[in-house]
Amino acid sequence: MAVESWTVPTPVKDLAALVDEPPSRFVQREEHRPGSLMLAADMPDPLPIVDLNKLSTADEAAKLRSALQTWGLFLATNHGIDASLMEDLMEASREFFHQPLQERQKYSNLREGTRFQLEGYGSDPVVAQDHILDWNDRLQLKVEPEDERSLAQWPKYPESFRDLLHEYASKTKSMRDRILRAMAKILELDEEEFIKQLGASPQAYARFNYYPPCPRPELVLGIKAHSDGPVLTVLLVDREVGGLQVQRENTWFNVPFVPHTLVINLGDSLEIMSNGIFKSPVHRVVTNAEKERISLAMLYAVERDNVLQPAAGLLDEKRPARYRRITEADFLEGVKEHFSKGIRMIETLKI
Numbered sequence: 001m002a003v004e005s006w007t008v009p010t011p012v013k014d015l016a017a018l019v020d021e022p023p024s025r026f027v028q029r030e031e032h033r034p035g036s037l038m039l040a041a042d043m044p045d046p047l048p049i050v051d052l053n054k055l056s057t058a059d060e061a062a063k064l065r066s067a068l069q070t071w072g073l074f075l076a077t078n079h080g081i082d083a084s085l086m087e088d089l090m091e092a093s094r095e096f097f098h099q100p101l102q103e104r105q106k107y108s109n110l111r112e113g114t115r116f117q118l119e120g121y122g123s124d125p126v127v128a129q130d131h132i133l134d135w136n137d138r139l140q141l142k143v144e145p146e147d148e149r150s151l152a153q154w155p156k157y158p159e160s161f162r163d164l165l166h167e168y169a170s171k172t173k174s175m176r177d178r179i180l181r182a183m184a185k186i187l188e189l190d191e192e193e194f195i196k197q198l199g200a201s202p203q204a205y206a207r208f209n210y211y212p213p214c215p216r217p218e219l220v221l222g223i224k225a226h227s228d229g230p231v232l233t234v235l236l237v238d239r240e241v242g243g244l245q246v247q248r249e250n251t252w253f254n255v256p257f258v259p260h261t262l263v264i265n266l267g268d269s270l271e272i273m274s275n276g277i278f279k280s281p282v283h284r285v286v287t288n289a290e291k292e293r294i295s296l297a298m299l300y301a302v303e304r305d306n307v308l309q310p311a312a313g314l315l316d317e318k319r320p321a322r323y324r325r326i327t328e329a330d331f332l333e334g335v336k337e338h339f340s341k342g343i344r345m346i347e348t349l350k351i
């Protein structure tokens with residue numbers, strides 16, 4: 001459903017070129033500010049690096065289980081995606097974001113000037129006058145089901161963009177399935193349990209995030225604290241510029257970036273499906289004054305008509321459901337509505 005926007009936002013990239021100070025609409029309330037960037041702690045124990053080729057071994061499965069129960073995210077290596085494909089796709093998206101405004105606006109996420117839709121290029125809709133905006137622009141494209149792609153929204157420039165995204169998306173989709181099978185196995189469920197819960201035509205979006213440098217990074221957030229609503233996010237982060245942080249026990253930790261590894265981030269839907277055994281992490285992105293940063297999040301969700309609920313095999317008298325059932329369509333609406341207010345939709349479903 002389209003949301004009416006209060007104002008037509010200028011992409012942050014173009015705004016950043018004009019100002020010495022972030023406009024007040026971007027300035028976070030004191031308690032949400034990144035603080036001194038140095039204060040965010042490095043991880044107490046290294047974030048687990050899981051070798052996807054070894055998921056059938058007990059050691060690797062134990063590492064994955066511990067990562068999912070504590071951080072809710074891990075780094076994946078041996079994921080089967082060529083380093084050159086990852087680099088070429090990041091470079092192509094950088095070229096897209098570097099085009100003049102007029103070219104980028106051809107893919108705008110606003111219809112008739114003000115009606116916001118999920119797909120396309122731009123910033124978040126300004127849904128309330130007191131809504132604090134994120135210091136980023138994004139290009140969001142539906143990639144699954146494949147026959148629902150609106151190719152008109154896929155950039156024509158650079159020419160390689162569409163083929164690269166197509167190839168990358170087919171690889172990350174099979175990664176999704178490998179990881180979901182390993183997760184079901186860890187919980188002693190049928191290996192296909194979570195894949196079945198995705199339904200016959202599950203949805204996926206590619207979200208390219210562009211964070212321009214910010215003259216006062218201590219005042220703004222690239223993306224405010226949130227957890228991802230869908231089942232699983234496969235995140236390709238900038239290989240040179242950090243910024244992603246994950247929260248644990250009220251402390252923010254810098255997520256390390258290791259070239260050519262992918263960050264796998266569990267989403268709220270899977271927290272529900274695992275009845276809370278696996279955690280969907282709260283994370284955010286901080287900016288810096290010197291360098292732009294790019295990331296690509298592949299967000300994997302269930303089919304729109306499906307119901308999100310804990311797997312039956314995890315429930316019994318001693319372990320009742322910890323989340324209310326909800327249709328995916330209602331859940332997504334709720335996530336959108338709650339995000340701008342900084343509230344996690346999943347909190348509203350807890351029993």
Ligand SMILES: O=C(O)CCC(=O)C(=O)O
Binds near residue numbers: 228295
């Ligand atoms: O840019 C990043 O590293 C994270 C992006 C993110 O959290 C998101 O797109 O949901």
Ligand SMILES: [Fe+2]
Binds near residue numbers: 226227228283
């Ligand atoms: Fe996220």
